[in-house]
Amino acid sequence: MLDDTDRRLLRQLQNDPAATTQALATRAGVSAQLAARRFDKLRRDGVLRGQHARIDWRALGYSVEVSLRFTLDKAAPRAFDDFIEAAREVPEVVEIQTFLGRVDVRLSVIARDLDHYHQLYRNRIVTLPHIAEVEALMQLATLKTDERLPL
DSSP states (O other): OOOHHHHHHHHHHHHOTTSOHHHHHHHHTSOHHHHHHHHHHHHHTTSOOOOOOOOOGGGGTOOEEEEEEEEEOTTSTTHHHHHHHHHHTOTTEEEEEEOSSSOOEEEEEEESSHHHHHHHIIIIITTSTTEEEEEEEEOOOOOOOOOOOOO
16 A cells, blocks of 8 residues: 555654655655655545644643543443543543453543542542443553654
């Protein structure tokens, strides 16, 4: 699906997403026109799904991140849908993942401090629908975060 030119362009884009098409093309060894056409095709094909800003939530005063693992009461026909719909309404929930296995859903929750997290947990998290079991894991450090693909 991807040829060498696409891979070179994507590598350059991953290394410097704010660079102009001209700069990316130069670094990839192709013309700006070819790069623009390839990026357009990669967008149409769904390979490139857009560019976005990554905001450091710690710089905005959030110092706590907790990973919450939930097992849901699956006797309710809409347990997953109801839970996810309600979890999306909590602004401090920054990620929702679903799984097969003992854990059904994982939420990544941020808070300003432990008091804020405690309030969130009591008032917003444990009131989510269809919870059978919850396990909290407090994150101490992020050792690797890399969205770049090995192209």
